[in-house]
Amino acid sequence: MVKTHRKVVVIGAGSVGTTYIYALLQTGLASEIALIDLDAKRVEGEIMDLSHGLPFIPPVSVKAGTYDDCADAHLIVVTAGAKQTPGQSRIELIQKNAQIVQSICAQIRSSGSTAVVLMVTNPVDTLTQVAQRHLELPRGSVIGSGTVLDSARFKYMLSRHCGIDARNVHAYILGEHGDSEVPAWSMTHIAGIPIREYCEICKVCDYPRHHEQIAREVRDSAYHIIDYKGSTFYGIGLSLLRISGAILRDEHSVLTVSTLLEGEYGLKDICLSIPCIVGENGVERIIAARLPAAEQEGLERSAEILRGVLQSVSV
Numbered sequence: 284m285v286k287t288h289r290k291v292v293v294i295g296a297g298s299v300g301t302t303y304i305y306a307l308l309q310t311g312l313a314s315e316i317a318l319i320d321l322d323a324k325r326v327e328g329e330i331m332d333l334s335h336g337l338p339f340i341p342p343v344s345v346k347a348g349t350y351d352d353c354a355d356a357h358l359i360v361v362t363a364g365a366k367q368t369p370g371q372s373r374i375e376l377i378q379k380n381a382q383i384v385q386s387i388c389a390q391i392r393s394s395g396s397t398a399v400v401l402m403v404t405n406p407v408d409t410l411t412q413v414a415q416r417h418l419e420l421p422r423g424s425v426i427g428s429g430t431v432l433d434s435a436r437f438k439y440m441l442s443r444h445c446g447i448d449a450r451n452v453h454a455y456i457l458g459e460h461g462d463s464e465v466p467a468w469s470m471t472h473i474a475g476i477p478i479r480e481y482c483e484i485c486k487v488c489d490y491p492r493h494h495e496q497i498a499r500e501v502r503d504s505a506y507h508i509i510d511y512k513g514s515t516f517y518g519i520g521l522s523l524l525r526i527s528g529a530i531l532r533d534e535h536s537v538l539t540v541s542t543l544l545e546g547e548y549g550l551k552d553i554c555l556s557i558p559c560i561v562g563e564n565g566v567e568r569i570i571a572a573r574l575p576a577a578e579q580e581g582l583e584r585s586a587e588i589l590r591g592v593l594q595s596v597s598v
């Protein structure tokens with residue numbers, strides 16, 4: 284059931300946080316949005332600018348917030364922290380951003396909030412796990428945007444390659460939101476037909492070679508965008524909107540958010556992305572599929588890398 288009062292708190296008034304708010308405002312999905320950042324002037328400027336568009340969209344309140352706003356929020360989206368410089372990996376942000384996330388979580392916790400917390404700050408999988416440790420909330424309520432963006436990039440690139448509407452392509456990237464991500468070809472379908480079968484019928488491209496090229500392009504997208512324009516924010520803004528819709532409308536959508544695994548896929552005590560059913564409580568259920576050996580090995584490699592990152596932080 285759609286709630287009438289739906290409050291979203293966004294922490295981090297940078298490009299990602301404000302692009303997400305700009306998209307969210309226009310949907311009527313939230314009735315109240317509060318923005319928090321260390322930089323109070325920046326928040327004030329963003330709120331003024333966003334508010335001047337309100338006469339053109341469904342009624343919504345947008346304001347500069349404080350951590351007290353978390354108390355009655357339904358969803359808290361954390362986008363605060365350092366971003367990559369050209370050539371820098373997401374993992375290299377861990378020391379700086381783990382401290383930031385730790386301090387933010389302490390303040391969310393003090394507010395007594397029971398909202399779903401959606402982590403976005405990179406490296407998102409490890410920071411989702413750091414947030415899990417610092418917020419006393421059920422495991423499904425602290426999630427990361429994970430590979431929702433990578434899965435969207437995968438669908439878009441397949442759709443462009445095959446000349447088919449991206450909404451008719453079902454495709455998932457699993458594992459780390461980062462260099463070890465795993466394209467789940469075994470879960471990829473077009474018109475309900477497994478992709479390998481579809482490619483054999485279609486015969487337009489040299490498909491094993493093109494598959495590898497598409498997977499590489501998906502994995503390296505963020506590096507290219509950061510090289511060209513400094514940061515990525517539109518794709519993630521709309522990915523966050525999709526996840527927010529699943530939560531605020533209790534949609535039970537299948538999304539590859541980052542979640543804590545407790546034995547699923549043979550993995551324990553690690554946050555990474557696998558297909559999850561997302562509803563008002565965050566992750567309602569993890570879809571524990573059986574993967575072919577190569578994909579399972581890829582997922583285990585991702586988990587190993589993320590375990591190393593987690594061990595490198597002292598929070």
Ligand SMILES: NC(=O)C1=CN([C@@H]2O[C@H](COP(=O)(O)OP(=O)(O)OC[C@H]3O[C@@H](n4cnc5c(N)ncnc54)[C@H](O)[C@@H]3O)[C@@H](O)[C@H]2O)C=CC1
Nearest residue numbers: 295296297298299320321363364365366403404405407519
């Ligand atoms: N998970 C994903 O798919 C994606 C994640 N990101 C990540 O999102 C994060 C934000 O990126 P941008 O918005 O481009 O960065 P940005 O530099 O534009 O904004 C970051 C904001 O965080 C604020 N901030 C820093 N420490 C804070 C604290 N303790 N409390 C409150 N606010 C604080 C800064 O004042 C700044 O306004 C980065 O870590 C980036 O890597 C970006 C794109 C996609």
Ligand SMILES: CC(=O)C(=O)O
Nearest residue numbers: 373405432505515519
């Ligand atoms: C920056 C980042 O994580 C992305 O665009 O994928």
